[in-house]
Amino acid sequence: MGGSLRCAPTALLVALALAGQARGQVAINEVLYDPEGPDAGLEFVEIMNCGHAGVLLTGWVLETGNGASQNDWTVEWIGGDFDYLEPGGILLIGEEDVRPAPDHVTSLDLQNGPDGIRLTDGAGVVDVVGWGDPLFHEYYEGSPAPDAPSGSSLARSPDCWDHDVNADDFSANPVPTPGARNALAFDLSSRRSSEMSGRRRPRDTSRGCAFTSTARRIPPPSSRSTACSSRATHSRSISPGRRPTPGSRRPGRPRDRERDLPLAG
Numbered sequence: 001m002g003g004s005l006r007c008a009p010t011a012l013l014v015a016l017a018l019a020g021q022a023r024g025q026v027a028i029n030e031v032l033y034d035p036e037g038p039d040a041g042l043e044f045v046e047i048m049n050c051g052h053a054g055v056l057l058t059g060w061v062l063e064t065g066n067g068a069s070q071n072d073w074t075v076e077w078i079g080g081d082f083d084y085l086e087p088g089g090i091l092l093i094g095e096e097d098v099r100p101a102p103d104h105v106t107s108l109d110l111q112n113g114p115d116g117i118r119l120t121d122g123a124g125v126v127d128v129v130g131w132g133d134p135l136f137h138e139y140y141e142g143s144p145a146p147d148a149p150s151g152s153s154l155a156r157s158p159d160c161w162d163h164d165v166n167a168d169d170f171s172a173n174p175v176p177t178p179g180a181r182n183a184l185a186f187d188l189s190s191r192r193s194s195e196m197s198g199r200r201r202p203r204d205t206s207r208g209c210a211f212t213s214t215a216r217r218i219p220p221p222s223s224r225s226t227a228c229s230s231r232a233t234h235s236r237s238i239s240p241g242r243r244p245t246p247g248s249r250r251p252g253r254p255r256d257r258e259r260d261l262p263l264a265g
Helices: 009-021 188-196 221-227
Strands: 003-005 026-032 044-049 061-066 073-078 083-085 090-094 115-120 125-131 153-156 170-173 215-217 230-232
Touching: 026 115, 026 125
Parallel strands: none
Antiparallel strands: 026 044, 026 153, 044 090, 061 073, 061 115, 083 215, 115 125, 153 170
């Protein structure tokens, strides 16, 4: 997502203020937990800013959960001091063989179910996605998402479609799209039909936005003079300022080898 980075102190203060208002605009947008063939190295999670304001991700946390047990979460990523997600931008968190290369590399160790993923912002839970059955309620919203066949991801379609019910919001995507949007265009006719039928509309970030993604870091004060008035296009340079202590892999469960744009409310 192309967007300008303004380095004036006032602009930075505004960004910090908006970060507290934008938590409801950020969503887990796609998950690949069962790649075709061996799982190791190919799993990923996509986080998307579905709103019209940039979001500072300092202190945000992504966790993976063992849905067979209660409160069994493992930290996979923690946002650094200058981690920033532009409107419509995508943050890709994944394993070492994911292409394009993730913004943050970690061993996700996702299972084919029951499992879940949780995104928090330091003040509370922002989004949760879970799949498989039986599954404790803390691992999903509304009802669990449907199982995806091996090689398919779980994806919101269209992007950012969010009723807070995983079963309604996610479907199997036979062609995973790490770091890219699940739908290349927003179908206005479908949008109008959805509005007329009384269904809740997805959050739409398409107005004034190009179909590319941006996840990056706000430069620290010492580098502002060189970064002022710069414009980023399709940048994937986010690098968390601090990384979590790698969590131990969850014991006791062998891997199972056999499974345009919505409107910010």
